[in-house]
Amino acid sequence: MKHRLKMFLRESVARLVYHTPLWRLCDLLAPRRLLVLAGHCVEAPSNAFLAPEMKIREETLEELLSWLQRRFQATRVAEGWAQLQGSSGKSLFALSMDDGYRDNLTHLLPLTERLDVPVTIYLESRPLEGEKVNWMHKFFWLLERMEVTKIGHRYGELTKIERDDILTNQIVAAGIDVVYLWKKMLKYDVDPLERDRVMDLIYVEAGGEEAALCADLYLDKDGARSLAKAGWELGGHTVSHHSVSTLDEDAQRREIIGGREALISELGAGCESFAYPFGRRWDFDETSVSLAREAGFECAVTTHAGVNTKASDAYRLNRWMIDDSVKLHLVAAEMCGAFLLLRKLGLDLSE
Ligand SMILES: [Zn+2]
Structure with a gap:
């Protein structure tokens, strides 16, 4: 199918599902699912120089989370993956934030506490020392x-x-x-x-x-501990954020396993799930997957869009990247399983 036609159909289906009770019908018919949202920062003075695709405004995020929260069950990533293995209950969504930026504490925490949405944060371990940024x-x-x-x-x-x-x-x-x-x-x-x-x-x-720069931009250890105390899941995101597929096995080991050990020993984190830095298919390989498993992570997430079902690969879970240009109707259509159902019928409208 021509790309433009596909995108037109994708938009149309999403708007139809979002603006009518069709979302409810899709939700009933589609298998139970977990949608993981993935962002980096909430706009704040500390991240002013970062690229726009790394930021979302509080109002945009609030609108998105409120819509999801009213219809589905909010969870954290590792917990959500475990809940998905059970057969009953509402479908689930989780908000994950990558890297460990300071605005997550100063701006995101008050918002998610007010909305009662738990968060998973994927922390690079090196910036927590307060000296090095990638x-x-x-x-x-x-x-x-x-x-x-x-x-x-x-x-x-x-x-x-x-x-x-x-x-x-x-x-x-x-x-x-x-x-x-x-x-x-x-x-x-x-x-x-x-x-x-x-x-x-x-x-x-x-x-x-x-x-x-590190102190302005990233959380320190006390900041990360405060988030854990507030109920956030602290997940692994390597030591220093390389595209791990560019590293040899020893270096991957130091990054993936070393990152997890640092978070556990220094923050007392549970560290149950892992996010591959950059997260595209070419940013990790079979070695990274087996190291994530060997490290003790129960699941690992990528940055490929889509929902996850019970049948998904635990070490290649999909996530939906969000920034301020996020479209609620598209997230809604994915969350309610509309694209999943269409794919089963032979119509693939994924991006
Ligand atoms: Zn990252």
Whole structure:
């Protein structure tokens, strides 16, 4: 089916289901399911420089959670996965937030307490020490201060590769998103350790102070403990947020198992579920899956959209990414099982 026709049908079905009692019929007919929402930050001064796709406004999130809360059962991820194995009860939704940003404590906690929605937070263990942020935040911080081509040029100067040559003015002129290209290249096509070292250098040259950035942006251990005390599930998200498929087995082990051990020993976290950093199919591999299992996680989540049923793979659970452009009718259609039912009938309207 042509992509545009598919997207048109997807929109139409979602609006129909959302605006009529059809959602109730779909909910009755579809197998019991768990929808996991995945975000990063609620908009706050501490995350002002982060990319828009990492943020959602409180009003947007409140509208979404309220709609779900009135119709389905709110849960945390690991608990929800266990509940899904039982045969009865309402379908479930869980809100998960990745990385461990400070706004989760200052802005999200008051909101979710008021709405009575529990949260799962996937914590990188290294920023909790208060000194180190991952390379991407330095990249975003630099973008606030200089052109991406300038960052690229300096990156080329400091490394043997001269990747800035492939990202010339011609690409800018052709309207290709150079920031996206650089992000993609730094994420997948370069040696991760060298990238970290070089981004560090460029960041410091530009006047960046990593410990201060970390303290502003991320939760510290006390902050994470406060969330646990408030009933949040603390889940694993590695030590320092690499796309783990780019690492060898030993490094993956240090990231996945080491991250879990740090959260347990330093926060007393249960650490029952895990989120693969970046979470796309190519960001983790069979080694990552078996390490997540070996680490003791009961389930693991990706960033591929869709609901989960009892038959889903516990270590490849779907999540629905949310930012301020989230469309409630699409989330509603997924949550009530409309897309799931259509797929069973041979019509796949997934993105
Ligand atoms: Zn993450």
